[in-house]
Amino acid sequence: MSQHNQRTGRSFAVIGAGINGAAVAREITRRHPDAAVTIFEKADRVAAHQSGHNSGVVHAGLYYEPGSLKARLCRRGVTLLRDYAEANDLPFDECGKIVVALQQDEEERLRAIFERAVANGVPDVELIGPEQIREIEPNSVGRLALYSPHTAITDYAAIARSFVEDVRNSGGTVRLNSEVVDIKVRPHGCTITSTDNSDRRGGTSEREESFDFVIACAGLQSDRVAKLAGGASHPTIVPFFGQYSQLAPEHRTILNGLVYPVPDPAYPFLGVHLTKRVDGEMLVGPNAFLSFGRENYAGWKFGVKDSLRVAATPAFWKFAAGNVKAAVHEFAAVLSRKKFLSGAAEYVPSLRGAVSKPITRGIRAQAMDADGGLIDDFVIEQQGRATLIRNAPSPGATSSMAIAEHILDVVTDAHGLDSSSQTTAQKDD
Template sequence: MSTYSFGVIGAGIIGAAVAREITHRFPGAEVTVLDKADAVAAHQTGHNSGVVHAGLYYQPGSLKARLCRRGVDLLHDYAGEKNLPFDKCGKIVVALTPEEEVRLRDIKEKALANGVPDIELLGPEGIRSVEPNAVGRMALHSPHTAIIDYAAVTRALIDDVQRAGGRVILGAEVVSIANREQGCAVTVARGGEQSIHTFDHLIACAGLQSDRVARLAGGAAYPKIVPFFGQYSQLAPEHRNILNGLVYPVPDPAYPFLGVHLTKRVDGEMLVGPNAFLSFGRENYNGWRIGLKDSIDVAASPGFWKFAGQNMHAAVQEFGAVLSRQKFLAGAAAYVPSLEGAVSTPITRGIRAQAMDRHGRLLDDFVIEDIGSATLVRNAPSPGATSSLAIAEHLVETIGDHPRFTKYGSRGEGGRG
């Protein structure tokens, strides 16, 4: 049995998955999850569309591509084990122009290289056979793309951690980290008081605060998190069954986000969104609570201004959709014409923790930094939730390879085999 102690910062789906994986790889280890929120899955995990991505878009061989495909299988099996809804509703990525058709064929080649099963290109008639209310010149059909409730998955993972003897401390904000080769001392502020927790190893999965937590642990200044909000609207009840699955646009290489699409949720609701625009606050979910510290942080970053200058045209287009819900819905009606004039209601926005380098480039792949006795997840955007169990597997296996932990962290003694 292991006598090691591990700290995990973040009770979102990745932090919860990491904590659970530690209990499997290091039986008997002390595991403590710290989160400044008062509930698990309070941030990105609890504010997303619930899509289980199949791995269509990602650069073959990248960490993101590999962990997404592994993550899909692990998530499917875990949902079955816990009796959580997992709906393989399928998805089509629709091209409306000849230029998009070219990009769609490139996506298909990436998807094949990534091992995405059963994908095929469809013409207009094929589109109608899958989604009778959708239109387009060509579409890539991914029949195994699924939907799930990630907050419910996170609660189940946390329950597993606690059943294995782990602790979950909520309302606990990490204010300092003394990171040394033989362990980390983490100072936590909670209820007006401070306490110190010591761990043999610390794993930070802090999402929107990942760069700040990394800096506390001695990590590099970059990548820096720049928050982008995504606003979804929920269609009126008469549109709940307008689609069988998901309808996505072909990504525009001139802008780093997917654009407005239609997403079914496991509760049966149909969502349109998201737009993507700079968020004035890392946790500004209602749009009104401006984060002064966060906004100054972005404004002080030369990399952000380089990014803004390169993406001004796309930003103007996105801002139009932010101001006008009619324009926002018109984007969806281009793919599903019967949505013209549809009624919808905005729901709580999501905020994407997007890592940016000092040159203003948005980082596409997952980024993990190891320093001292800390492992820092610096960038885990979509498909981070899809990949969460695989990210946990990857991180904990890497930690287990360290000489201090080899006895208990390998796939031999103490591992799952």
């Protein structure tokens, strides 16, 4: 069994090298510079999952309940992320966004979003009419729009890699190809068992190590990792894929920023929108449908174990029974890219007949409660010295640095930590 005596401070294990795990590990090194920090990641690279399969939008905080944790962390996260990107020469483009009402019945919902945005402190938001829509986005149409000039785009995978490099530069350890297969919570720490999956011939070796604290940021595997530590059975993760299409090169400059629909309460997800990427490509998407595999990014692999687990989850069937209309709507877009693009052409008419190609899909780690309800806020569970991030929904990537601050506050409050180099074990003794 390996102990962490090479440094004088506490020892922390962080499970997951997505943007949230990387941000948490970085925040630990900032608050506890003498701590030994180890990141475990079962993939062979940083940001291999949700953090590396998204549109790169930095959300401004338009939609969230004023005063909620999501709203507060989003607004704080935007500021931290922008400053970090600028300081480290990482892409961050405040291209702006309009949320467009096409029908009269959408206008009331849009005004409610505007009121939330103002209450959340989103800077410079305004409601604009058709003429102003044309001034901001000459190729877009609509009756009324909410304009958020500071909504931005970035490269979350690049930011996650930079966070990890900060951890390494602070003396931290990053274990790629290292899957956590067991967590034992002890009175004064945790023991982690991990496997080394780097042997491409299929061989694995186990390693057992003790840490003062464990923080799990496991995304698509968050419920499984939580159960290793004795966590609750819910929320459980049901994966939904989102497929984006990349427009042909002649459409790269069709928009100056982002164009979104007004969210429809009849559907659990946001709906198809147009998103500019930091590399200049223009995307349309995503649709949203059940993924047959938590990491089935290609779309053609059938994850038998994952699919059987979803099928055996009563909560999923409760959710499905209440969302038949939405499922039919989304499945039509999955089957036909033409239908998929026609939705975007309602907002940008010149896209009718546009050529596009599908790109690697993203998979959303949708947390679901025992009654089949979709959980829309952050869920953090404490199991002794293990802190388990059970749900970090959108705007999780936008909020990553603020989430890291919040998680360290939670751990500090729960265990009475300070930033001294004295180990927790020494305090307990």
